[in-house]
Amino acid sequence: MLTLEDTSREELREVMDLAAACQSGGLDQLLGGKTVCLAFFESSTRTSASFELAARRAGADVVSLGEKDSSISKGESLVDTIVTLDSLGADAIVLRHPAAGAARLAARHTSAAVINAGDGCGQHPTQALLDLYALGGALGGFEELAGRRVAVVGDVLHSRVARSVIPAFRTAGMEVALVAPATLLPLECGAWRVPVLASVDEALDWGAEVLYALRLQKERMAGGSPRIPSVAEYAAYCGVSRRHLDSGALLMHPGPVNRGVEVSGDVVLDGRSLIPAQVAAGIAVRTAVLALATGAVHEVAA
Numbered sequence: 627m628l629t630l631e632d633t634s635r636e637e638l639r640e641v642m643d644l645a646a647a648c649q650s651g652g653l654d655q656l657l658g659g660k661t662v663c664l665a666f667f668e669s670s671t672r673t674s675a676s677f678e679l680a681a682r683r684a685g686a687d688v689v690s691l692g693e694k695d696s697s698i699s700k701g702e703s704l705v706d707t708i709v710t711l712d713s714l715g716a717d718a719i720v721l722r723h724p725a726a727g728a729a730r731l732a733a734r735h736t737s738a739a740v741i742n743a744g745d746g747c748g749q750h751p752t753q754a755l756l757d758l759y760a761l762g763g764a765l766g767g768f769e770e771l772a773g774r775r776v777a778v779v780g781d782v783l784h785s786r787v788a789r790s791v792i793p794a795f796r797t798a799g800m801e802v803a804l805v806a807p808a809t810l811l812p813l814e815c816g817a818w819r820v821p822v823l824a825s826v827d828e829a830l831d832w833g834a835e836v837l838y839a840l841r842l843q844k845e846r847m848a849g850g851s852p853r854i855p856s857v858a859e860y861a862a863y864c865g866v867s868r869r870h871l872d873s874g875a876l877l878m879h880p881g882p883v884n885r886g887v888e889v890s891g892d893v894v895l896d897g898r899s900l901i902p903a904q905v906a907a908g909i910a911v912r913t914a915v916l917a918l919a920t921g922a923v924h925e926v927a928a
């Protein structure tokens with residue numbers, strides 16, 4: 627599970643259906659006998675906690691490694707770390723790493739399933755899957771996503787979430803627009819053939835029913851260059867506030883939120899915000915992903 631770029635609609639539906647089955651509790655011990663290694667070499671709250679809960683609750687043996695408490699801090703390479711986890715019998719390696727391409731590199735050095743839990747500015751496929759699941763939950767199911775309009779708002783340039791969620795939304799049949807200053811758009815976004823709008827207000831005029839806000843990722847801005855004139859100006863055009871939700875739009879954000887920047891503080895936990903539902907969806911969706919990636923789901927079916 628490195629990217630969703632080549633994933634079909636049927637494959638997305640399979641993950642959604644399995645996640646729903648996991649959530650309803652019908653698949654106890656789905657990962658019994660499997661060994662899941664969590665290798666998080668970059669900060670994480672939601673993703674690491676929900677992968678760990680997903681794996682443990684489904685009965686897997688779980689090993690957690692971080693940058694500071696692993697031999698990475700002694701200079702061991704990523705490849706040697708992956709080979710070590712492979713030798714210990716990992717069935718799945720969940721990898722978060724600051725370098726784009728790290729998960730693809732890891733997958734070349736192990737027969738375990740490698741699940742990309744975020745690689746630099748690359749991809750974050752399980753985030754996009756849980757977003758589809760949470761949005762489907764709010765709108766009445768996966769099939770209800772088709773034909774809806776979603777605006778992806780903010781720092782697209784540095785966002786691995788955007789690079790996964792945009793293809794996922796489109797494969798689910800949604801129409802996508804971007805809202806961002808030109809300095810926060812990647813050069814390749816011309817090839818995505820999506821409208822680029824200047825503000826959240828314009829996105830609502832375009833018909834957006836869902837506003838998917840991205841974090842302003844200052845830690846990824848090369849050389850500390852801010853790429854925006856000021857945070858206040860960014861928030862004026864790209865910030866989601868109460869008046870936007872009053873139009874009936876739903877709010878999504880992968881977290882962590884910079885309150886008052888991407889989203890005004892008073893709407894983060896508003897009734898039209900799916901942010902808590904997105905986090906909650908992580909457990910069922912990541913259980914499903916681990917079961918599919920390790921083959922556990924087929925073993926149970928047999």
Ligand code: NCD
Nearest residue numbers: 672673744750841880881882
């Ligand atoms: C994202 C990440 O780390 O890629 N958060 C997450 O996994 N929920 C988004 C971000 O850091 O902006």
